[in-house]
Amino acid sequence: MTPLQQGPILLPERIANLIGLGDGLLGQVVGGLIAAFLIANIMLAMTAVAGPWAKRKITAAFTDRIAVNRIGPFGLFIIIADAVRLLSKELIVPEGVDRPAWDLAPIILPASALLGFAVIPMGSGIQLADPETGLVFAFAVASIASLSLVMGGYASNNKYSLMGGLRAVAQNIAYEIPLIVTAASVVIFTGTLQMSEIVAVQREALISITPALTIPQWFAFVNPFAFVLFLVANMAEVGRNPFDIPEAPTEIVAGYQTEYSSVYFVLFYLGEFLHIFLGGALIATLFLGGPAAPIAALEVIPGFVWFLIKIWAVFLLTQWARSAIPRVRIDQLLDIGWKGMLVLSFANLVLTAIIVGVIV
Amino acid sequence: MSLERPKDRDSAGVQRHSADEIADLLGDLVIGREEHINAPGYVIPPDAVQETLSLLKNEAGFDHLSCVTAEERADRYESIYHLKKFDDATQEVSVVVPTAKDNPVSQSAEPVFRTADWHEREAYDLVGIDYEGHPDLRRILLPDTWQGHPLSMDYDQERPQVVSLREGANPLQEDHRDDQDSETMYLNIGPHHPATHGVLHLKATLDGEQVADVDPDIGYLHRCEEQMCQNGTYRYQIMPYPDRWDYISAGLLNEWAYARAAEDLADIEVPEYAQVIRTMGAELCRIAAHMLAVATFALDVYGDFTAIFMYGIREREKVQNILEDLTGQRLMFNYFRLGGVVWDLPEPRDEFFDKTRDFLEELPEALEEFHDLITGNEILQARTIGTGVLPPEVAKSYGATGPVLRGSGVDYDLRRDDPYGYYENLDWDVCVEDGCDNFSRLLVRMNEVEESAKIIEQCVDILEDWPEDERNIQANVPRTLRPDDDTEIYRAVEGAKGELGIYIRADGTEKPARFKIRSPCFSNLQTLPEMSNGEYVPDMVASLGSLDIVLGEVDR
Numbered sequence: 001m002t003p004l005q006q007g008p009i010l011l012p013e014r015i016a017n018l019i020g021l022g023d024g025l026l027g028q029v030v031g032g033l034i035a036a037f038l039i040a041n042i043m044l045a046m047t048a049v050a051g052p053w054a055k056r057k058i059t060a061a062f063t064d065r066i067a068v069n070r071i072g073p074f075g076l077f078i079i080i081a082d083a084v085r086l087l088s089k090e091l092i093v094p095e096g097v098d099r100p101a102w103d104l105a106p107i108i109l110p111a112s113a114l115l116g117f118a119v120i121p122m123g124s125g126i127q128l129a130d131p132e133t134g135l136v137f138a139f140a141v142a143s144i145a146s147l148s149l150v151m152g153g154y155a156s157n158n159k160y161s162l163m164g165g166l167r168a169v170a171q172n173i174a175y176e177i178p179l180i181v182t183a184a185s186v187v188i189f190t191g192t193l194q195m196s197e198i199v200a201v202q203r204e205a206l207i208s209i210t211p212a213l214t215i216p217q218w219f220a221f222v223n224p225f226a227f228v229l230f231l232v233a234n235m236a237e238v239g240r241n242p243f244d245i246p247e248a249p250t251e252i253v254a255g256y257q258t259e260y261s262s263v264y265f266v267l268f269y270l271g272e273f274l275h276i277f278l279g280g281a282l283i284a285t286l287f288l289g290g291p292a293a294p295i296a297a298l299e300v301i302p303g304f305v306w307f308l309i310k311i312w313a314v315f316l317l318t319q320w321a322r323s324a325i326p327r328v329r330i331d332q333l334l335d336i337g338w339k340g341m342l343v344l345s346f347a348n349l350v351l352t353a354i355i356v357g358v359i360v
Numbered sequence: 361m362s363l364e365r366p367k368d369r370d371s372a373g374v375q376r377h378s379a380d381e382i383a384d385l386l387g388d389l390v391i392g393r394e395e396h397i398n399a400p401g402y403v404i405p406p407d408a409v410q411e412t413l414s415l416l417k418n419e420a421g422f423d424h425l426s427c428v429t430a431e432e433r434a435d436r437y438e439s440i441y442h443l444k445k446f447d448d449a450t451q452e453v454s455v456v457v458p459t460a461k462d463n464p465v466s467q468s469a470e471p472v473f474r475t476a477d478w479h480e481r482e483a484y485d486l487v488g489i490d491y492e493g494h495p496d497l498r499r500i501l502l503p504d505t506w507q508g509h510p511l512s513m514d515y516d517q518e519r520p521q522v523v524s525l526r527e528g529a530n531p532l533q534e535d536h537r538d539d540q541d542s543e544t545m546y547l548n549i550g551p552h553h554p555a556t557h558g559v560l561h562l563k564a565t566l567d568g569e570q571v572a573d574v575d576p577d578i579g580y581l582h583r584c585e586e587q588m589c590q591n592g593t594y595r596y597q598i599m600p601y602p603d604r605w606d607y608i609s610a611g612l613l614n615e616w617a618y619a620r621a622a623e624d625l626a627d628i629e630v631p632e633y634a635q636v637i638r639t640m641g642a643e644l645c646r647i648a649a650h651m652l653a654v655a656t657f658a659l660d661v662y663g664d665f666t667a668i669f670m671y672g673i674r675e676r677e678k679v680q681n682i683l684e685d686l687t688g689q690r691l692m693f694n695y696f697r698l699g700g701v702v703w704d705l706p707e708p709r710d711e712f713f714d715k716t717r718d719f720l721e722e723l724p725e726a727l728e729e730f731h732d733l734i735t736g737n738e739i740l741q742a743r744t745i746g747t748g749v750l751p752p753e754v755a756k757s758y759g760a761t762g763p764v765l766r767g768s769g770v771d772y773d774l775r776r777d778d779p780y781g782y783y784e785n786l787d788w789d790v791c792v793e794d795g796c797d798n799f800s801r802l803l804v805r806m807n808e809v810e811e812s813a814k815i816i817e818q819c820v821d822i823l824e825d826w827p828e829d830e831r832n833i834q835a836n837v838p839r840t841l842r843p844d845d846d847t848e849i850y851r852a853v854e855g856a857k858g859e860l861g862i863y864i865r866a867d868g869t870e871k872p873a874r875f876k877i878r879s880p881c882f883s884n885l886q887t888l889p890e891m892s893n894g895e896y897v898p899d900m901v902a903s904l905g906s907l908d909i910v911l912g913e914v915d916r
Contacts, residue, residue, distance in 0.1 A: 063670035159547050163569070163897075241664070242739055250555040250660045251898050324733065326662045326740045329898045330569055 010127050011035040035128050040114050046308075047273040050315060052082035058316065062323035091262040098155035105152030105256075106264040109271030112144035116278045119195050123291020123303020127196065134195035135187065135286075139180055142237075142278055145271070146172040149246060152268070153256035164255020167330055168239070168246035174337030175236035175243075178345040182230045185345075185352040186219050186286045199290035213295055220287040226348050227287045231317070233341055234279040236333070239272070240318040242325045245333060276318055280311030376451060377420050385419055386412060392456075397624060397849040399452035401440070406459045409467035410493075413441065413455065417472060421445050422453055425473035425759055427850065427878035429863045430483030432513050437464040437489050439480075442850045442863070442878075446756055446770055449777035454850070459489060468494035475759035478886050486511040486586075501579035501915060511587065544572050551580050555660055555901045558911035562888075564900070571892050571900050576885055581915040589875040594622055594841040595698060598875075603692040605879065606913040609648035609680060610856035612641040612687075615696040620780055621851035621862035622698050626843045631832040632782070633823075634700035639782040640819035641686055641695065643812040644679050647723075649856035650805045650812075651676040653763075653908040657802055658734055660905035661743055668733050675726050678719050685712055698841070700834030705823065716820050720813050730806060735799075744799040748891040748903030751796055758890070759883040762858025763808065764907055767801035769794030774854040786818045798899075798906040805908070840870050850878075857881050857908055877916055881909040 016022065016031030053068065053076060060067030068075030093102075119134035121127040131137060146169055153165015187193060190201045206217040220227040236243035247255040257268045284290055288310050291303030328336065379400035383390055389408045394401030404412050416422040422443040429440040441455040459466045468491035469476035480491045481500040488509030491497055499506060508515050549555070549562040556562065559580035565573040585601055592598040602614035616638060623630060630638075655672025662668065680690050685706045687695040695702055706712050734740055750760070755768040765772055773790040775783045791807035793800035845868035852861035858880030867873035884907050892900035 063667045064674060065670060159545060241662070244664075245898075248898070249664065251901050253554060322664060323667045326658075326737060326743060327898075328739055329743060329896055331896065332742060 009125065010130055011039070011125060012128065014125060032128070036118070039117055039122075039126065039128055043114060043117055043274060043277060044270070046277060047270055048079050048083070050277075051269060051273050052079050054315075055319060058319040059323055062320065086266045087263060089262040091264060092259075094157060094259050096157040097259065098157070101151045101155035102259075103264075105148045105155065106260060106267035106271070108148035108151070109145055110267055110274050111271075112141050112148065113271055113274035113278045115141040115144075117281065120278075120281045120285055121196050121199050121290050122281075123305075123307045126304055130194060130196045133193050135183060135193040135198070138195075138278075138282060139176075139183070142275070142282075143172070143176060145275060146176075148271070149256050152260065156256070156259040158259050160252045160254070160258045161256050163252045164246050164248070164258070167248075167252075168256060170330070171236060171239070171243065171246060171333060171337070174334050175233045175341065178229065178337065178341035179233040179237055181342075181345040181349050182226050182233060183282075183286055185223065185226050185349045188349070188352050188356050189219065189222070195285055195290075199285060199292065202289040203292055215295065216289055216292060218287060218289040218292075218294075223348070223352065226352070227283075229341065229345055229348060230283060230287065231314075233345070234283060234314075235318060235321060236337065238275045238279045238318065240276065241322040242328050243333060244322070244327055245330055248327065276315055277311050280314030281307075283314050284310035375421065376448075382416070382420060382453060385415060389415075394454070394456055394848075396454050397847060398851060399442070399454045401454035401456045401848075403456045403458060406457050406466040409439075409441075409455075409457055409469050410472055413443070413469050413472040416443055416453060416455070420453075421447065422451070423756055424449075425469065425475050425479075426852065426859060427861050427863065427876065428469070428476060428479035428483055429850070429874070429876040430487040430489050430511075431865065431874040431876075432487055432511070433458075436461060437466075437487065439466055439483060439489055440848075440850075440863070441469060441476075442861070446772050449772065449774055449852075452850070454848075464488060465490045465492055467492050468497075470494055473759070474754075474757045475883055475886060478882065482882075485509065488512045499579075501582040503579070510584070543567060550577075555904065557656060557904070557909065560885075560904075560909070560911055560914075562900075562904075564897075566897065569896050571895055571897060574889050574892055574900060576888055578882075578885070578911070578914050581911045583912075583916065585916040586875050586877055589618075589877075590872055593870045594626065594843070594872065595837070595839065595870070598622070598872075599696060599698075600692065600694045603694060604912060605877065605916060606649070606856060606860075606881070606910045607691060608652050608856070608910050609676070609683070609691060610645050610910075611689075611691065611693040612638070612645045612683075612695060613649070613853065613855045614860060615693065616642055616781070617851070617853045617855065617860040617862050619696045619698060620853055621849055621864050622841075624851055625847060625849045625864055625866060626698070626837075626841050628699045628837055629835055630700055631835055633826055633831050634833050634835075635782045636819050636822050636826075637686075637701050637705065637833070638696065639786070640816050640823070641683070641693075641701075642781070643815045643819070644683055644686075646812045646856050647809050647816075648676045648679040648683070650763075650809050651679070653805050653856075654730065654734070654802065654809075657798075657902070657905040657908070658740075660901050661740060668730065671726065671729060671733070675723070678722075682712075682716055682719060685715065697834055697837075699837040700832075702834075704831055704833050709824075713820055713824055716816065720817050720820075723809070723813050727806065727810060735803060735806065741799065743898070744797060744802065744902060744906075745795065746797050747895060747899040748798040748801075748906055749796050750887055750891050752794075754890055755796075755887065758887045760858070760887050761880050761883065762855070763801055763804040764858065764884045764887070766790070766792045767804045767906075768796045769800075774852055774859055778852070780853060782819070782822075783815070786815050788814050788818075798902050801906040801908075842866075842868060842870050844868065852878065855880055857910070857913065858884060879913045879916060881907075881911075881913040882916075885909050885914055 012031035012035040015034050016027035021027035021030055056067040068078040071077040071081055116138045118128040119137050149168035150165040153161045190198045202218050204217045205214045206221055208214045239246050260268055291307040293299045293306055389404050389412050390402045391405055392403035422445055424444040424446050426444050427442040431438050436458045439457040443453045445451045457466050466489055468480055480494055483489050484497055485499040485501050545566045547564045547566050549564050551559045551561040561577035563575040563577055564571055589598050589601055602618050603611035605614050651672045655669045658668040684690050687693040750768050752768045752770050755765050771792050776790055788811045791804050793803045843866035848865045850863040852859045860880055861878030863876035864872045865874040891903045
């Protein structure tokens, strides 16, 4: 990356330059579309690896099993087999579903997550847009997911779905506030909502031993407390154990997705994984220095690889939690959210504000 | 040593009533006496059931209505209430209530023992006795549309009972959405639901996320096991069936229930060597069953096929391998015979002993891992401690037994309290927890695995040192058994889920005239509404998991 005065060159601009369309409107539109197509496909490809294959392999490792190993190397071709299987299934539309809402819900969920990736700096110059309010935009679009869950739950004409949808809303409200308040404490440090700036601030040295062995000023190191808070709130936000109560297979069958089959089910599934990755991307950007290498000596590895490593680490964490941690009850979840997380996150915010005000 | 306790208690506390003392207590209520092999029987008129049972419960301390057997005799219907004491299981009384052929109406025992609710419904369903004053006398195992009572004498087995969906009331059909004024929501949980462990249908009324009422609807797995046993000969044909009641690898424990009842009925002495093998096999089964119970309970609380489920299955697999070596089967063992077991330990014996010892050696480590993952986990504790509370008095009244009862702090284990097999000579403890909640029941099961391991270890030592020329695996039992006419027996053993009892009435032929199974799961499941009303749906699911029911045994 070669940062200019106005900030880094974004991916659409590069593409426009590459195909010789220049800075004009046409260049912006075409470049933007191609860039968006590329980023969306990277994310979808990752989800395809994560969903049918990595998830199985990881869970199997935790539970003493082998998992897929018959089709292709390491069972990787199961991805294709699963895709064929899922897409060739019959789409069952139950009687009495609320049609437009029922059809829209599975589309909104992955769409909201994909939108969020637009402002994430992924390193190696891969960033679709860098508005000044990037962080706000990411949270705003990610929150649309709740709408999809409640739509699906309500429109399905099924009591289990309804309960799942209601649980999802209650949970998301309880955890989105701590999530955003914790993110705000990072903003106090950086003084900007722009994603590229947040990353840039973290590149400064926290402890410098030698030029090659410099520990950067990642906010996970600066404020580990906020980092943990954000991790936990994010777990609830993406609905993974111990907070997977909107689905809660042993209680309410599959929650809001009970009535969905075939392609709609795939879309829901896809959306969930995209949300986990988006959560990982936000954690990486806010707390782990975005696409930066942990020490200067490792900068030979491209930033995009570091970025992927970081969001996969978060994905791994969710899978670990899934295999090992029991699910809390809905009332306990709300207790933790409103009485614990909210208070802690505000305490963190106030403390950060004081420290930044006094020291900086 | 805990095994000494019943004897102490007998001399110290629990009063033992002679048959005549009880007759005096009941006074004019008794209109006749019978002698069952296990207990004295008192015949009472059908309108004095409540009075008699209250007297026996309150004055004589018979606080455990173990089973209600209903049968049709040549000239009358009969309900038999098998009573025991939780403090001393060897004290038993049978209350026989004959009712007229043309008007089989008998007073309900439900106000005295709540467990009578389901037992009498079953009696009504299968035999056709009406219980007056029963709060909810409807069919329990068979569908509502069933014609006739299949265990009554005039029932035509050949008549087809085809009821189309339109004729029968479909429990799932009723539409509750238009009920605008209602504050509650009706929800069908099951028969196909991830948490019902089989085909159980819970009719739940929810108030938001909380359970206002739940009514278990059973019978989906009813396979006429009692009738099938009545059509088999004592010697060989009945033994395979018990494996199919509680099919969660508790097979040998179930077989023992039948073996014990039939051996006492026909007066067969089992060689000591066979008793040791039986004890070892039964405890192996108990470990396998408890492992699965713990694993599926974790599954219900964790919500996914998680590590703990697979770890539980892994340990169970090792037990199953040992059982396979011993019996030749992994699930439907059919290993017991009246008077012993079918064959001796597998050759080479050393290999079998080594394998078993290896398993026992690794077990503490595996259990430690379980404790780390389950009982030590704060979230699991928050989920299970104080939920699904079953107070001891309620548990007793419902006839709950096994880990469910012991999790409510009642010290009752038939292996010690009504000794059979080789348990008396071994050193082990009964596990009791007095938390009365889901967590206690979980702890009881995990601790019982350790105790079972202790028993197995001692059995292996004993078997290894057993002189080669004294390895007598079966008593000399005639090829055809014909117990005396009109002898009756009710005998129970400690199955994986609790007190598994068998009632047999012999009529002088080689087949039982009445074969009644007292299933622990059936009684335990009755406590579910008591445990979950007012709690959250997830807690109800956890409570159901902690009851550890097997529908094959509930429905039989």
